[in-house]
Amino acid sequence: MLLLATLLSTSSAWAGSCDATVNKIGSLTTETVVAGFNDLARCDRKLAEANFNRFLEKATDSGVLEQLMMAAINAEVWNPAWTAVGKIQSYEARDEVTRAVGAACVENPKVVTFLKGAFAGLREADFQQWDDAFVSCPDEALRGWIDEQVRKPPTASFDEKYDTLLAIHVRSRKIDALPALTAAAIQAGKSGGPFDAILSRMGEAAAGDMGAAVSTDSQAKLEASMVEVAKGVPPELSRAVANTLANSGSDAAAASLLGSVFPDRVQSGGGFLYGALVIEQGDCGGKKTAVLHYTTATEPGKRWTILSALEEPMRAMKPKLKGCTVDSPWAVIQSPEPLKSASEVEDWADSVLKDYLANHKDYKASLQKEKGIALP
Numbered sequence: 001m002l003l004l005a006t007l008l009s010t011s012s013a014w015a016g017s018c019d020a021t022v023n024k025i026g027s028l029t030t031e032t033v034v035a036g037f038n039d040l041a042r043c044d045r046k047l048a049e050a051n052f053n054r055f056l057e058k059a060t061d062s063g064v065l066e067q068l069m070m071a072a073i074n075a076e077v078w079n080p081a082w083t084a085v086g087k088i089q090s091y092e093a094r095d096e097v098t099r100a101v102g103a104a105c106v107e108n109p110k111v112v113t114f115l116k117g118a119f120a121g122l123r124e125a126d127f128q129q130w131d132d133a134f135v136s137c138p139d140e141a142l143r144g145w146i147d148e149q150v151r152k153p154p155t156a157s158f159d160e161k162y163d164t165l166l167a168i169h170v171r172s173r174k175i176d177a178l179p180a181l182t183a184a185a186i187q188a189g190k191s192g193g194p195f196d197a198i199l200s201r202m203g204e205a206a207a208g209d210m211g212a213a214v215s216t217d218s219q220a221k222l223e224a225s226m227v228e229v230a231k232g233v234p235p236e237l238s239r240a241v242a243n244t245l246a247n248s249g250s251d252a253a254a255a256s257l258l259g260s261v262f263p264d265r266v267q268s269g270g271g272f273l274y275g276a277l278v279i280e281q282g283d284c285g286g287k288k289t290a291v292l293h294y295t296t297a298t299e300p301g302k303r304w305t306i307l308s309a310l311e312e313p314m315r316a317m318k319p320k321l322k323g324c325t326v327d328s329p330w331a332v333i334q335s336p337e338p339l340k341s342a343s344e345v346e347d348w349a350d351s352v353l354k355d356y357l358a359n360h361k362d363y364k365a366s367l368q369k370e371k372g373i374a375l376p
Helices: 002-023 033-043 045-050 052-058 062-074 078-087 091-103 109-121 124-128 131-136 140-150 160-191 195-206 216-230 235-247 251-255 307-315 342-359
Strands: 272-284 287-299 331-334 364-369
Touching: 002 033, 002 045, 033 045, 033 052, 033 062, 045 052, 052 062, 052 078, 062 078, 062 091, 062 109, 078 091, 078 109, 078 124, 091 109, 091 131, 109 124, 109 131, 109 140, 124 160, 131 160, 140 160, 160 195, 160 216, 195 216, 195 235, 216 235, 216 251, 235 251, 272 307, 272 342, 287 307, 287 342, 307 331, 342 364
Parallel strands: 287 364
Antiparallel strands: 272 287, 272 331
């Protein structure tokens, strides 16, 4: 009985001591708030957690905010600390605090655990507040962990928190982020995950510093990674990759994917078959007339788009309109993708004529088949 009474008395005294520390929070100043928090955390961690935001209100200086955040991390008062950044009114102070926390990770392993927990436990908006901390932490173990998470994309077509992690990975690794992004893109392409977002981040990884041109080495690495992605995903996604490459000026790399994008269009002797058409139109004695010269065009697979290569030979077709005022230059059109056979070229030409007549109701137009073209 005596022992029990002693224990109860000690417990009551301890609780009373913690209550007194809680009651002092209101009188704390910027200079004393960190010490006050540490006192309460040593006394009762749960009370420190419950009252953390009250301490936060007292830390009006960015340097003190950094100290308070590190005190919370060391005391493992993590739940309120994770969401505290968004409660800091100054955006500049937010950045200073998160960068300082991240930089402390080398000497304080609890910071790494704290940041990993932020990814696991926070909502998208709160997690995004910690991006600078991840980037400013040079710990290779943390960066390796980020690499692992990047390689496991979600199955949703877009995930804001995962996209923030992608941005962190790119800012931290730059061009060396490509291997994990490549693996992630292939996985996302197979599972319906955020394929487009990953593809966009791959381009960012290769980009130089603000305003700087992409280096030749980075461009080559990006092209190789994009080609690897395209060959590991379904054809419809391969096409998106090829278009991205072509739009960025990497036409040869895009062309190397033709077989992946159009596996059923490769011709028996190799290469690809397209429809090509040039429009000869003009005024013939007051009658608007058009002749649509069309033909097949074979291409060995060196070009993603063949339009520029078609312009000279197509405009060299023998004119059919005599004694007419003809528009110049003649408009050249290619089929938007390779076709399987010459009969498909015929169907394509018929569809072009149909569209032309629908949009040029005052013209009389006809098709004229021409000799095929073989591009080198």
